[in-house]
Amino acid sequence: GQNIDQPTEMTATEGAIVQINCTYQTSGFNGLFWYQQHAGEAPTFLSYNVLDGLEEKGRFSSFLSRSKGYSYLLLKELQMKDSASYLCAVAGGFKTIFGAGTRLFVKA
Amino acid sequence: GAVVSQHPSRVICKSGTSVKIECRSLDFQATTMFWYRQFPKQSLMLMATSNEGSKATYEQGVEKDKFLINHASLTLSTLTVTSAHPEDSSFYICSARGSGPYSNQPQHFGDGTRLSIL
Numbered sequence: 247g248q249n250i251d252q253p254t255e256m257t258a259t260e261g262a263i264v265q266i267n268c269t270y271q272t273s274g275f276n277g278l279f280w281y282q283q284h285a286g287e288a289p290t291f292l293s294y295n296v297l298d299g300l301e302e303k304g305r306f307s308s309f310l311s312r313s314k315g316y317s318y319l320l321l322k323e324l325q326m327k328d329s330a331s332y333l334c335a336v337a338g339g340f341k342t343i344f345g346a347g348t349r350l351f352v353k354a
Numbered sequence: 355g356a357v358v359s360q361h362p363s364r365v366i367c368k369s370g371t372s373v374k375i376e377c378r379s380l381d382f383q384a385t386t387m388f389w390y391r392q393f394p395k396q397s398l399m400l401m402a403t404s405n406e407g408s409k410a411t412y413e414q415g416v417e418k419d420k421f422l423i424n425h426a427s428l429t430l431s432t433l434t435v436t437s438a439h440p441e442d443s444s445f446y447i448c449s450a451r452g453s454g455p456y457s458n459q460p461q462h463f464g465d466g467t468r469l470s471i472l
Binding site (some may be wrong): 345 | 449
């Protein structure tokens with residue numbers, strides 16, 4: 247079957263670093279996406295990994311290990327506005343499968 | 355970046371009304387568009403996949419006669435909720451993907467439509 251697992255909730259402090267993990271089992275793999283979704287809003291695209299390794303984009307970095315079926319999103323220098331849900335999504339074949347999302351709470 | 359426009363952003367209407375939601379890709383041709391529904395504090399639920407010029411593919415449990423999808427051009431897909439009832443109240447979000455049938459292109463999301471049926 248197809249399955250994407252990520253923690254339901256995480257809490258971190260402003261200015262800190264947080265790592266959101268995602269494990270997946272899918273039939274077919276064309277890459278892994280991370281999206282950010284603020285409450286009441288639609289998701290916005292953050293990153294795409296198709297090869298193993300770390301992709302850095304400003305305060306956000308995303309890592310992929312295809313052999314382990316594992317990815318993480320790393321957020322540095324956390325800001326209050328980073329409080330949101332972070333969705334891990336795997337592209338497989340014709341469909342993209344979304345995880346349930348990790349709600350991140352950033353506290354002062 | 356790629357822009358997807360969804361309209362209207364909010365609809366409040368009486369039970370029994372049909373509601374049409376439009377999704378447009380503004381700066382790229384979208385061969386594939388997706389329609390999702392999301393209840394508060396829950397994950398995105400894929401309702402259907404819309405391919406330009408062909409019939410939409412509905413997910414299990416989604417009534418195709420209730421949720422009519424039309425993808426008439428490479429830049430426009432519409433979702434019509436027919437004879438809406440209070441249980442259809444939800445946040446409906448469309449997304450579009452660039453050319454090619456494969457999923458290695460990111461999906462870009464519209465801003466969503468909050469539908470409230472009284």
